[in-house]
Amino acid sequence: MTSTKTPVSVIGLGRLGAALAEAFLANGHPTTVWNRSPGKTEDLAAKGATVAGSLTKAIEASPLVLTVLAHHGAVRELLDPVVGSLSGRTLLNISSSTPEDIRKLATWAQGHGADYLDGAVMAVPQAIGSADAQVLYSGSTAAFDSYGEQLGVLGAARYVGEDPGVAELYSYALLSAGYGTLFGFLHGTAMLDSAGVRPTEFLALAVPWLNGMVAFLSEIARETETGDYSTGESSLDINLFALENIVAASRTAGVDPAFHLPTVDAVRKRIAAGNGDESASSVFEVMRTRG
Ligand SMILES: NC(=O)c1ccc[n+]([C@@H]2O[C@H](COP(=O)([O-])OP(=O)(O)OC[C@H]3O[C@@H](n4cnc5c(N)ncnc54)[C@H](OP(=O)(O)O)[C@@H]3O)[C@@H](O)[C@H]2O)c1
Incomplete structure (x- = not known):
């Protein structure tokens, strides 16, 4: 049987990225993962994640691509060389930064043909998927209309506006x-x-x-x-x-x-x-x- 759940790719498997990937897996989403350094994919692979052989393959695996890196600068640095593969997909950036940096990141992603949604996680990784977790989203309304309900597996999903920086604010x-x-x-x-x-x-x-x-x-x-x-x-x-x-x-x-x-x-x-x-x-x- 094929899953009706949106396939997701999670790029960045630090404390938060790993918890988000786990929540997707636990709720039946086909989940592809990628991390810069080795050694962070084994547990997720054992839970059913597909480990992408390259960053481009990770992006191409899903219509919804999450970046969960230290900050927005790391997202630009990492994705710039492969940005063509983002076209036609939704970039859901979870990496924290200032609202102004997030707006620039959104403009950059849109300029390369991607829809942009920002997610501000108001929870520690251990709470992801529980009733205590809340995630605020801003940016593309079309993207939130498409994925907002399914993103509820991470925590209560609340859309706070079209300005991509407002969730961080x-x-x-x-x-x-x-x-x-x-x-x-x-x-x-x-x-x-x-x-x-x-x-x-x-x-x-x-x-x-x-x-x-x-x-x-x-x-x-x-x-x-x-x-x-x-x-x-x-x-x-x-x-x-x-x-x-x-x-x-x-x-x-x-x-x-x-x-x-x-x-x-x-x-x-x-x-x-x-x-x-x-x-x-x-x-x-x-x-x-x-x-
Ligand atoms: N943890 C929380 O409680 C929490 C809650 C809300 C929001 N956030 C936000 O979520 C984001 C991630 O937090 P975290 O706790 O998961 O951090 P973390 O455990 O320190 O993980 C950082 C991740 O970013 C990657 N990374 C950093 N610089 C990179 C670069 N230049 N290129 C590629 N990958 C890079 C790291 O890859 P390597 O493994 O290769 O180093 C790792 O996967 C941060 O922006 C944080 O503010 C965290």
Whole structure:
């Protein structure tokens, strides 16, 4: 019996590429694999993958070709000499880069007759194929219409727009929000460490506190979307007072306050422009200033 699943080629079998190839194999996709260095194809071959004898053969094996390399520069470097074989296929690039580099990569691929889709994986390799994995896609709508449903085997597939760079932009925006929380937690842990408080003791208070903060996000989103900062419960003036106290308490504890200083500067700038009474989220108007 022939498979009705789209044949896929996975180029780049590092941690993530191998996990993606495995998920395709587990779901019955004819899967061809290729990696620059030897020694990364045996496990996948044992699970049913076809190991391509050359990069060109890997590309020619499937209408959907995934590149899962360290960054976009590696994709260009690798595919440039064989780019003719991409014509008429869809390049689904998973390799991370800046949104601008991704846009250039898309233009390059389209210029060589390929359809381009970008995939930003919001999961660790171990989670690929599970309900916890999410993959954001941007670029060719035709390509997502053709393959989006089948790409659900990798993780929940969400198309975020035609601009090929926007999936990466989303991924960095999500990471930005997450890193703010994770590194802020570490900063708070360091402050309490100076008083002999163990991280797990802090955790017990931090988790419910942070859950409360998450609930506050919808109000922040509404305020920043409408530009109406007049109804917030917590003013910029009050929050500057708290931020300055965090900085002072950090210094007293011997902890570097650098994590918070850019926020303090942005809040001061907004207050200096006469907006101290506004809701704290109005600092967004300083952050969004481009250039
Ligand atoms: N791992 C994660 O948790 C995760 C999550 C989301 C997104 N990502 C993104 O996914 C991409 C791959 O991540 P990974 O964790 O799989 O990385 P990795 O384990 O370090 O694997 C990197 C892969 O890129 C290949 N490569 C690097 N430079 C190359 C070049 N110039 N020419 C040909 N092949 C080249 C490597 O080939 P060799 O084996 O020959 O060195 C290897 O197959 C990255 O852009 C990463 O940011 C990763």
